[in-house]
Amino acid sequence: MSEPWDCVVVGAGAAGLFCAGIAGQLGLRVLVVDHAPKVAEKIRISGGGRCNFTNREASPANYLGENPHFCRSALARYTPADFIGLMRKYGIPFHEKHKGQLFCDRSAEDVIEMLLSECEAGRVTRWQPCKVLDVRATAEGYDIDTDRGTQRTARVVVATGGLSIPKIGATDFGFRLAKQFGHRVVEPRPALVPLTFDAPTWAAFAPLAGIALEVGIETGAGKKPMRFLEDLLFTHRGLSGPAVLQISSFWVPGQPLRIDLAPGRDLGALLREAKGKSKRQLGNELGQLLPQRLAEAWLQRAGVEGGTPMPQARDKDLNALGTALGRWKLLPDGSEGWRKAEVTAGGVDTRELNQQSMESKKQPGLHFIGEVVDVTGWLGGYNFQWAWASAAACARAM
Ligand code: FDA
Numbered sequence: 534m535s536e537p538w539d540c541v542v543v544g545a546g547a548a549g550l551f552c553a554g555i556a557g558q559l560g561l562r563v564l565v566v567d568h569a570p571k572v573a574e575k576i577r578i579s580g581g582g583r584c585n586f587t588n589r590e591a592s593p594a595n596y597l598g599e600n601p602h603f604c605r606s607a608l609a610r611y612t613p614a615d616f617i618g619l620m621r622k623y624g625i626p627f628h629e630k631h632k633g634q635l636f637c638d639r640s641a642e643d644v645i646e647m648l649l650s651e652c653e654a655g656r657v658t659r660w661q662p663c664k665v666l667d668v669r670a671t672a673e674g675y676d677i678d679t680d681r682g683t684q685r686t687a688r689v690v691v692a693t694g695g696l697s698i699p700k701i702g703a704t705d706f707g708f709r710l711a712k713q714f715g716h717r718v719v720e721p722r723p724a725l726v727p728l729t730f731d732a733p734t735w736a737a738f739a740p741l742a743g744i745a746l747e748v749g750i751e752t753g754a755g756k757k758p759m760r761f762l763e764d765l766l767f768t769h770r771g772l773s774g775p776a777v778l779q780i781s782s783f784w785v786p787g788q789p790l791r792i793d794l795a796p797g798r799d800l801g802a803l804l805r806e807a808k809g810k811s812k813r814q815l816g817n818e819l820g821q822l823l824p825q826r827l828a829e830a831w832l833q834r835a836g837v838e839g840g841t842p843m844p845q846a847r848d849k850d851l852n853a854l855g856t857a858l859g860r861w862k863l864l865p866d867g868s869e870g871w872r873k874a875e876v877t878a879g880g881v882d883t884r885e886l887n888q889q890s891m892e893s894k895k896q897p898g899l900h901f902i903g904e905v906v907d908v909t910g911w912l913g914g915y916n917f918q919w920a921w922a923s924a925a926a927c928a929r930a931m
Contacts, residue, residue, distance in 0.1 A: 538685065540686060543692060572649070572659070584637050588635065596911070689899050692903050722878050723878075725781060728790075734864075745774055746823065747763070748793055750776045761775075804822075808846055818843050823858070903923055
């Protein structure tokens with residue numbers, strides 16, 4: 534058996550590579566293994582190929598999990614400004630797109646190259662593809678059986694991510710390993726995912742596939758329902774776009790969504806105002822306020838005659854239309870699942886991890902970082918920021 538490693542990182546994705554680079558540069562002898570043939574495939578496809586690598590505004594309020602305060606310490610100790618500083622050091626051009634979201638100007642490859650250079654600077658060894666067959670605790674640390682032989686190590690860092698997009702290498706390895714060492718795993722579920730509707734409900738809307746518009750979207754009961762103001766996209770099977778991806782992380786099966794199709798505007802009042810001035814038909818007038826095809830489908834579904842000339846439209850009908858469009862209530866029957874989810878909500882229970890070091894409280898020398906942990910960011914660069922922050926916390930504590 535070869536000389537023991539100080540640390541073996543399982544998973545050469547965002548969190549694993551970042552952790553390995555820092556730990557290596559701090560003087561540790563680090564091995565990274567990943568069963569996929571290509572490095573960091575999820576970074577490569579992220580942000581439409583441009584990687585939304587952080588969010589300037591990231592704070593603990595942008596994350597969900599059963600133990601919401603857990604992420605505080607790591608996020609405070611490695612901030613978006615720290616990662617931006619690293620991007621600047623490498624001369625990687627980037628831009629802000631929307632609400633603090635930072636994207637590469639050229640390609641996500643820039644981020645991967647940067648992480649690999651950081652690993653090189655830390656003399657990190659990377660084996661890929663390499664399968665991990667078994668992990669055993671020993672008196673000195675761990676023995677890891679891989680398809681390249683058994684490796685001895687003082688510490689193991691699990692950075693195998695979540696379950697989304699199985700075709701590029703996602704597995705439940707991290708959750709199984711956590712359970713093997715007595716950890717509780719919060720039931721994983723697809724998040725940042727398009728939502729679907731049963732065929733009869735959706736029949737009227739399926740022809741609207743491709744239409745996008747800004748909406749207010751809400752779910753949850755009580756004093757604090759979750760609400761986002763974002764773009765909605767109609768698809769053949771249901772709803773997608775940033776509005777629905779955001780709300781999907783908070784949606785509980787059986788609960789309705791409430792959608793305001795004209796946020797900040799009183800459509801009833803606008804239509805009544807138009808009645809006095811316009812000679813258009815109602816369908817065309819509504820088409821001035823909403824995408825035309827949506828206006829037509831809505832009127833047809835509501836049984837309102839779109840051909841009615843505006844001067845003849847009844848105030849009562851216009852008010853009812855405005856109210857219904859501002860409070861569209863609908864019940865999803867599910868989501869597009871792991872195939873389309875951007876992330877996994879749930880994961881290794883953070884109550885059993887040390888928030889300073891990401892180390893197991895049950896099994897010394899075993900760490901969990903990145904998406905495998907029950908910390909899930911909103912859409913908009915927050916998930917990568919968690920990968921960087923949890924990786925840095927772990928690497929600096931080893
Ligand atoms: P990550 O998934 O990056 O890496 C895990 C690694 O572990 C993989 O390389 C995998 O092959 C390996 N692995 C798994 N099982 C293994 C096993 N049994 N043995 C060995 N290796 C194993 N976030 C964001 O902030 N901004 C964005 O723009 C996007 N965009 C985006 C688009 C799409 C399409 C998806 C699917 C996701 C995003 N995300 C995102 C989310 C982001 O990609 C994700 O949260 C991070 O990559 C998580 O980093 P990790 O290192 O934890 O896992």
